[in-house]
Amino acid sequence: MRPLELRDVAFTYTGSSNKALDGVSLDIEKGEFVTLLGANGSGKSTICLLCNGLIPHATSGRLEGSAKVFGLEVANHTVSEFATRVGIVFQEPESQLFCMSVEEEVAFGPENLAVPREELRERVEWALELVGLKGYNARSPFSLSGGEKQRVAIAAALSMRPDMLVLDEPAYALDPLGRKELYSVLGELRRKHGVTVLLAERDAEDVASFSDRVALVSKGRIVEIAPPRSALRDPDRLRMLGVRPPQVSEIASRLNARVGSQKYSFLTVEEAEETIVRDVIGRGNAGR
Amino acid sequence: MIPSPSASQEKIVSLRNLRFSYEGGVEALRDLNLDIRKGEYIAIVGGNGSGKTTLAKCMNGLLRPSGGSVHVKGTDARKMTVPELAKVVGYAFQNPDHQLFCSTVDEEVRFGPRNLGYSESDAARKAERAIEAMNLKELRQKPPLSLRLGERRRVSIASVMAMDPEVLLLDEPTTGLDMEESEMLMKKLHALNSEGRTVVLITHDMRLVSEHAKRVVMMSEGRIMLDSDPRGAFSDLELLRRCKLEPPAVTRLAHALRNKGVPYDVISPEELVFHLVRGEVK
Numbered sequence: 006m007r008p009l010e011l012r013d014v015a016f017t018y019t020g021s022s023n024k025a026l027d028g029v030s031l032d033i034e035k036g037e038f039v040t041l042l043g044a045n046g047s048g049k050s051t052i053c054l055l056c057n058g059l060i061p062h063a064t065s066g067r068l069e070g071s072a073k074v075f076g077l078e079v080a081n082h083t084v085s086e087f088a089t090r091v092g093i094v095f096q097e098p099e100s101q102l103f104c105m106s107v108e109e110e111v112a113f114g115p116e117n118l119a120v121p122r123e124e125l126r127e128r129v130e131w132a133l134e135l136v137g138l139k140g141y142n143a144r145s146p147f148s149l150s151g152g153e154k155q156r157v158a159i160a161a162a163l164s165m166r167p168d169m170l171v172l173d174e175p176a177y178a179l180d181p182l183g184r185k186e187l188y189s190v191l192g193e194l195r196r197k198h199g200v201t202v203l204l205a206e207r208d209a210e211d212v213a214s215f216s217d218r219v220a221l222v223s224k225g226r227i228v229e230i231a232p233p234r235s236a237l238r239d240p241d242r243l244r245m246l247g248v249r250p251p252q253v254s255e256i257a258s259r260l261n262a263r264v265g266s267q268k269y270s271f272l273t274v275e276e277a278e279e280t281i282v283r284d285v286i287g288r289g290n291a292g293r
Numbered sequence: 294m295i296p297s298p299s300a301s302q303e304k305i306v307s308l309r310n311l312r313f314s315y316e317g318g319v320e321a322l323r324d325l326n327l328d329i330r331k332g333e334y335i336a337i338v339g340g341n342g343s344g345k346t347t348l349a350k351c352m353n354g355l356l357r358p359s360g361g362s363v364h365v366k367g368t369d370a371r372k373m374t375v376p377e378l379a380k381v382v383g384y385a386f387q388n389p390d391h392q393l394f395c396s397t398v399d400e401e402v403r404f405g406p407r408n409l410g411y412s413e414s415d416a417a418r419k420a421e422r423a424i425e426a427m428n429l430k431e432l433r434q435k436p437p438l439s440l441r442l443g444e445r446r447r448v449s450i451a452s453v454m455a456m457d458p459e460v461l462l463l464d465e466p467t468t469g470l471d472m473e474e475s476e477m478l479m480k481k482l483h484a485l486n487s488e489g490r491t492v493v494l495i496t497h498d499m500r501l502v503s504e505h506a507k508r509v510v511m512m513s514e515g516r517i518m519l520d521s522d523p524r525g526a527f528s529d530l531e532l533l534r535r536c537k538l539e540p541p542a543v544t545r546l547a548h549a550l551r552n553k554g555v556p557y558d559v560i561s562p563e564e565l566v567f568h569l570v571r572g573e574v575k
Contacts, residue, residue, distance in 0.1 A: 045470070045474065096469075151342075178468055179341065180537045181538050244472070247471055248471075252546075256546065256565060256566060274545045277546050278549040286550075
């Protein structure tokens with residue numbers, strides 16, 4: 006069963022006259038890493054909240070179309086039915102952390118499911134190791150850096166052993182290295198543990214290196230969903246959608262303008278380096 | 294120390310041997326010296342927990358230093374009242390919610406100038422300008438705390454702008470803003486800086502720094518590790534890493550192409566492509 010299957014979904018928040026989602030269809034396959042990329046107010050968070058039923062159950066509004074999570078129509082099932090299948094992490098880790106120690110925080114979810122003590126301990130150790138916080142058990146979550154807090158929030162979601170992890174701009178308050186660490190943790194989860202990941206992001210930089218597909222979201226619609234090479238290729242288009250393009254896309258597009266073709270597209274700095282050394286520098290210069 | 298070309302020699306904020314320890318003994322600032330001159334455009338950068346916010350709060354009197362001194366326009370900050378300080382150094386919090394409390398956006402933005410003793414009509418005029426600058430006209434009757442993060446952030450910045458401080462000290466002002474909101478803010482700050490207003494940004498966004506700041510102050514563990522222009526700031530990768538920072542992708546690429554003749558202090562895609570195509574690269 007697919008982790009997520011949206012068919013023509015529309016959602017209007019109570020009191021709003023605009024549709025936050027307006028005809029969204031999206032399938033996510035098991036083990037896929039899909040990134041929703043869009044400006045503020047484009048509908049990314051609304052899609053995230055649908056994934057564990059917080060929409061429509063905890064947020065009032067009108068839901069149309071069909072939204073299935075692991076085959077269950079969200080409108081007909083409670084949030085708790087999705088709790089063991091979908092882990093959700095929000096922008097601000099503080100809004101999610103409340104325990105006195107990292108261990109209690111990470112154990113809280115499965116403890117509530119009456120997971121036996123021995124397994125509980127295993128899950129906590131497993132989740133902490135995955136997010137790179139092994140040995141942090143006794144620390145207070147509030148004494149940690151922003152990046153560490155966010156990783157505790159992810160570990161707390163992981164200890165439920167969810168089949169899908171949904172993250173709404175988890176790196177927004179992190180320093181550049183914290184952001185990098187977080188994203189490499191997410192990449193590992195998907196590569197080594199087959200966790201399905203749905204990530205909402207506003208910043209296109211680095212998204213290419215870990216996403217299987219990127220969905221460009223604008224005004225409540227998915228305007229394109231494609232592998233990053235195609236979705237992130239055109240900087241002008243990204244700008245039009247209110248998304249700051251990755252710098253490597255800007256570089257590729259400027260080189261393309263020079264050579265009058267579409268031959269260059271870079272996903273990462275490493276790829277750009279390799280191609281430039283081989284093609285641009287190796288053969289004289291672009292445009293000659 | 295590299296004062297911006299447009300900056301004058303007048304020191305607005307002067308920090309000498311500044312120290313600050315939080316209760317429980319965590320040393321957030323260690324013997325820090327910094328001069329901010331009128332008209333500068335400075336980015337203060339560093340990892341989470343490097344002391345940036347503590348530094349900012351010492352500059353406008355929200356925190357009392359444990360040692361050393363803060364002088365604001367030549368006067369010891371300890372001898373200045375909170376409104377006196379607020380007229381010079383306007384601080385927008387990292388978390389806008391720490392600052393918002395009124396029942397409408399209008400009230401919120403008007404609060405600052407009112408509190409500084411401006412007449413009702415002056416306060417309204419100043420608030421109006423700030424509301425326009427931050428594109429908040431349509432939200433003016435809404436309760437600030439009901440808005441989404443990017444909007445709350447714009448309200449908090451508008452409330453500071455409305456007080457017309459000589460130094461705009463903005464803590465992570467683009468966090469939560471999308472590209473359009475962020476470009477709007479940067480344009481406004483650029484215009485204010487061109488008119489001689491001093492701008493100090495605390496930020497994690499290195500592209501923003503490379504595109505806008507004229508001077509970069511890099512912090513780690515409560516100390517200033519580097520004080521330079523953006524080109525200089527992004528040239529020492531090892532130091533950046535120690536400060537939990539990473540230069541923008543284009544600078545990383547330039548570093549990688551260094552032994553091919555690309556200058557490693559490139560800070561924009563235009564510049565990089567220029568070097569690649571003009572034939573000097575070997």
